[in-house]
Amino acid sequence: MSWQFKLTSSMRVSPLRTLTTRPNSRLLLRPTGLSAGRFSAWSESTMTQTSASRTLSTQSKKCLNLDNMNQNIRAAKYAVRGELAVKAETYRQRLTEGDKSLPFDSVIFANIGNPQQLDQKPITFFRQVLSLVENPLLLENQDALKNSFGYKQDVIDRAQALLANVQSVGAYSHSQGAPGIRKSVAKFIEERDGFSANPDDLFLTAGASSGVSSLLSVICNDSNAGVLVPIPQYPLYTATLALLNAHCVPYYLDEQKAWGTDVNAIKKSIETAKSQNINVRSIAVINPGNPTGASLSPDDIKAVLDIAAQEHLVVIADEVYQTNVFTGEFVSFKKRLRQLQQEHPGKYDDVELVSLHSTSKGMVGECGHRGGYFELVGFDPEVQAQIYKLVSIGLCPPVVAQCLLETMVNPPREGEPSFELYQKEYNGIRDGLHKRALALFNAFQRMEGVEIQEPQGAMYLFPTINLPAKAVEAAKSEGRAADEFYCLAMLDATGVCVVPGSGFGQKENTLHFRTTFLAPGTDWVERIVKFHSEFMSKYGDGNAKL
């Protein structure tokens, strides 16, 4: 589990910085195993360009070309929607158009946590309420709503309350989100944690991604700024840091301890970064983990908060999978922080914490609505006012998504007319996810050269794959990382689209892939098993290790 840093010149999370001459190029930090060429499945070689077009581009009289556009954007990597996803989409289109030449009859998008693309049905209560806020004229015939469409009184009441709050979903709201909706979110947090929450500290967002982007941009004050990011990670973090020209300071999660945090690894990362004059300002934690599925214990959380208190780091707690927990109970960073503040007066007073949540995950799965929030805890009020100004430039998060968020944090309660159906649907989704996670887990356990941790939470499994040397060589001859080669072969053979581990980061000399367990049925799991067996036979040489 040991890891070390290697110094390379002008290196960040991306290799592209090395291609450009920048006045402020310096010695930067890069962990071994985070070799830039492997960090993402989105490699430039897979874009539309060829060396001929590159020459043309550079000679064109246009203002913008690849070499003179913002190089931070060029450097950013985002594998989740990269080459594999694009190829999967072309396969899907070919199947739609009646193409019979492919060796599969459906494409399974297991690359992204997008439940409703995979036929997960939305929760009825949520959508009934949203239909009414979209067309309040429906409220003028409540009898017909009830008799012809089965709308219950609590649906009608909720829609009316939301409309009283936002006036119209077509009007800009307060830039932090409608005040009444923030009150509901605060109440939800209080019930979850047993500690108070202030609506003024809540910022509703267009999904958690836009919140992460705003927060990292506030934290990263210059090109020496660094943010601790777990590896493997959801690549939003490295991508956003690349856009901000700031340092990703990676800390490796401990695969052998179910992908938990490793305090010593974090401390060593900080030390090494400091020795490189990187100003480490923040630590991002994804709990439950993406792509790992890990769920942190109260002790793990305390360990992170201890480091934050000691090093004056802003804690970014990405808690969008907080209801996707199979084993144990979710404990929020906010709750743990408040407990520690009670137990040790003074010691944790200066900790700055932001907790993010979303309507896209959990049993809600409403990705397309782009809803979410973040809560600021312990922030300087002056900084908070600047964050308000920053978000006000974008005016406001989508108001329909704000209404959806309200129904998520304030669902039907026992005894209310919509409760029974809500509970049935919610539990059905939860149990289905757990069942498919276990089916996938069992399949991976059966597969040669695959190592897998028991699923704890989130929507993903992240198995280790030990590939034959011949496969690694074949990948190299195509100029690809071995895991990318494997995932492309899987897509071509099965129509199942997963994301190579290099898209999230992984220790040197290890290979993984991430798959969701959202797709219905188990047919696609068997497709993976069959493909893997054939792949191993094709490249096998008796030595299964990479």
Next chain:
Amino acid sequence: MSWQFKLTSSMRVSPLRTLTTRPNSRLLLRPTGLSAGRFSAWSESTMTQTSASRTLSTQSKKCLNLDNMNQNIRAAKYAVRGELAVKAETYRQRLTEGDKSLPFDSVIFANIGNPQQLDQKPITFFRQVLSLVENPLLLENQDALKNSFGYKQDVIDRAQALLANVQSVGAYSHSQGAPGIRKSVAKFIEERDGFSANPDDLFLTAGASSGVSSLLSVICNDSNAGVLVPIPQYPLYTATLALLNAHCVPYYLDEQKAWGTDVNAIKKSIETAKSQNINVRSIAVINPGNPTGASLSPDDIKAVLDIAAQEHLVVIADEVYQTNVFTGEFVSFKKRLRQLQQEHPGKYDDVELVSLHSTSKGMVGECGHRGGYFELVGFDPEVQAQIYKLVSIGLCPPVVAQCLLETMVNPPREGEPSFELYQKEYNGIRDGLHKRALALFNAFQRMEGVEIQEPQGAMYLFPTINLPAKAVEAAKSEGRAADEFYCLAMLDATGVCVVPGSGFGQKENTLHFRTTFLAPGTDWVERIVKFHSEFMSKYGDGNAKL
């Protein structure tokens, strides 16, 4: 109409840069009249801080304070949701709570183009369709939809077509927006311009603001990059450039020519910027104008395209008010460019143009939904692929807003069941806007010391106010710009919230304010007239000029 540049040290669009020591501070460009202290009504003195809290903040052990957070954010100004708007909201709350001590009984938010906050009713067809995509279960009883709620067959057909396209509004779509919806947008552009449009060149967005942000971030490749911005302007542009640490290169619009573009002013701005080693990469044009309401002629547009072709500038055409035109006809930059490319083969081939549109403005006014798109014209395919990657990091624009956009660009046609009501509602909104614009225009004409151009388009009037010397002195003694002082006095006396000209930029020794003409009725117009008369009497000294 002459203007000149003045050199000041380490100066950009904001004064705050001067407060921080940055390694790369240089001599930068600032036009006279763009004095930073006046550039925005959002001044730091109006925030929660006091000098005591500042000291505290700096001494705190927290990671983030005002002085060590990202200073680009601190430097950004956004007056539309600044101090005046915050104060107006507190007045509104006091009135809601029954406070009788205020000299007015309602607050009029004339500071922001937010029609549905001001009781503009949404267009029925749009919202009926959206209610069905939110709850497709409603489609299972089409008889009840028709008989109990008056839904027409074309509403049902459209909802089904949209659902076939996006699968579920709860699923992430393609990062550029659902392909079928982009096809509709392309068709709309073709019908508008008479020239082809390619769905692959369209990027659906969460309102135009997020599109502007993405595009400016691609264009601004380093801290020498500059973008030509009209003054006065919608402050999104200066704010975003401040966030990107890039140069705003202002060019003044010609108030005496109905706020049209002035080619010589643009050329002189470019020359001066070049002499300061600023790399001028792009020109932003807002047509119809915000805050000016100006509508550009085909000749004005040609003049801008000529400069862009000559100087290799990316043209950012902010055309969100394209249907808000009272006089003449809207001509898009795309149409004019294609015409010129036909007339002068070769000459305009390298022009890069992006045109932005939105669901927030026009007669749609659906601000809260956060919908819009931009079209790229003539961009390098490699750069376009990078823009795709950039937007993919944020996953996708809100899918409900994409559906709304589709109904906006593809409304009911003559002969279709929903056409009659649609047309009646659309024309009612259009005529109401025009009527109120004229009422406001007439009122301003009657007011002492106020100069006003006849309204041409958009949702705003931007009168010049000539204030008595005593008022200017009174403002100075409060540390405020005179227009800010005037607007605050107006809010305190009338409950009408407008934005001072300094929030948009204005020539030195001129004062303005921006008001929308969205609020229903004319009572509030009379409130302004009465306030103005009393203000002039209070501070009058026979010399009305500033």
